[in-house]
Amino acid sequence: MGILTWIILGLIAGLLARWIMPGKDPGGAIVTILIGIAGAFVGGWLGQLLGVGGVVGGLSLASIITAVLGAIILLALYRGIRNA
Known part of the structure; x- marks a missing residue:
């Protein structure tokens, strides 16, 4: 991309x-x-690790969903560390 x-x-x-x-x-x-960009990397890495695929080329729905899930994970980690 x-x-x-x-x-x-x-x-x-x-x-x-x-x-x-x-x-x-x-x-x-x-x-x-x-x-969001970091979330795309995290989501793609986790998707490949789990065998369900990663971020594919372009702005496909699968890429957006993967990136959003990765970004949610990053936000949750940030909030958990911040509140610890």
């Missing part, structure tokens, strides 16, 4: 993850994009 696709996927995934898990989190749009 191109860098612009990763940014768009990151923005979509980050926004959806924050919408699903509302709460006080750091940063604005840039942090949301970074959480």
Whole structure:
């Protein structure tokens, strides 16, 4: 995927993850994009580890779902560490 696709996927995934898990989190749009991009990597890695696939090329529904699940995992980890 191109860098612009990763940014768009990151923005979509980050926004959806924050919408699903509302709460006080750091940063604005840039942090949301970074959480989404990192979520795509985490979700893709976990998907491949579990044998259900990873992030596929482009902005497919499967890529968005995988990235959102990864971003939710990252947000949950962040909140768990922050509240510890």
